[in-house]
Amino acid sequence: MASDTGTLVRGRLGRRVGSRAGRRGGLTALAVVLSLLSLFPILWMISSSFKSRATVTYGKLLPQDFTWDNFTYVFTQVPFGRWLLNSFVMAAVITIAALFLHSMAAYALARLKLPGRDSIFAVIFSTLLITAPVVLIPLFIIVRQLGMLDSYAGLIVPLIFNAFGIFLLRQFYLGIPKELEEAAIVDGCGYWRVYWSIILPLSRPILSALAVFFFLANWNQFAWPLVSTSSADLTVTQVGIASFTSQYGANWNYILAAAVVAVLPMLALFLIFQRQMVESIKTSGLK
Structure with a gap:
């Protein structure tokens, strides 16, 4: 049994x-x-990207006529290096400025006892519901009135604000124990010293993840650079790649070769900061 x-x-x-x-x-x-x-x-x-224009649309995965001519054209016949530099400058400056300003705004909204603090945060958060094309024309008019069109300032400044960054950082700061700040204040630190010496060092994982997010998002910007600039010296990578399309058709071999080169910095950035991105996802506060 x-x-x-x-x-x-x-x-x-x-x-x-x-x-x-x-x-x-x-x-x-x-x-x-x-x-x-x-x-x-x-x-x-x-x-x-290694196929000729005649065979790029044949549907076969492997190239039958392997050629480097597409990359040669991209780097010799068009100012692709200048396009990459413009994209890098725009994305890097926006990322650095956004992280600095967003972290200060998020700390104020999370810790400082401001009148109407929650209402201010609600208004900021509600802007996430507005898509970029909706504000494109009003933003263009404002930038034109300020005399910033066709300049690095007009290309960069309007893209610094991002409600997502403020929201994510605020939620992270709410998870930091208040005892750390109270101890620093008792020792004589002001709000700026608390923010600079305590909050920012603890925010490295989330700031690293946001840095990757902001850089990639602005590296891929197309609509705003297309609208706000007309000078060839300010052309960014995505707008430059689009110029390979003419009224007679698209040069897909050149477009794909340029796209491969444009993807490499993003791939390198992700590989370098992937650990910090995973940490920021796992971290919901300090215990």
Whole structure:
């Protein structure tokens, strides 16, 4: 009787383990399929950047007539280096300014006892519901009235504000124990010293993640640089790549070669800061 009961229990455990293994295997297979579907456009872009214009749309993944001419054209026939520099300057300056200003605003909204603090934060947060095309024309009119069109200032300043950064940093600061700040204030520190010496060092993971987010978002800017600049010296990468399209068709071989080069800085940035990004996702406060 006891042996029959043991056999029954082992059978049930075996079926449960088999069922869990089957579900895990199915989820793994699904993840592999989704990963391949996500990677296929990138692999196709890289492969097609080495094809000639006549074969780029043939539908074959591997190039039949491997050529470096597309990259040669991109770096010799158009000022692609200047485009990359403009994109880098714009993205870097916006990222640095946004992190500094957003962190101060978020700290004030999280810790300082300001009149109407919650209402101010609600108004800032509500701007996330407004899409960029809605404010494109009003923003263009304001920048034109300020005389900032076709300049680095007009390209950079309007893109510094981002409610998402203020929201994320505020939520992070709310998780920092108030005892740390109270101890610093007792020792004679003012709000600025508390912010600079305590809050910012504790914010490195979330600031690193936001730095990657801001840099990538502004590296890929197209609509605002297209509207706010007309000088060839201020052309950014995305607008420059779009110039390979004419009324007679698109030079997809040049577009894809330029796109591959434009992706490399973003890929390098992600690989360098991926650990900080994971930490910022896991960190919800300090214990």
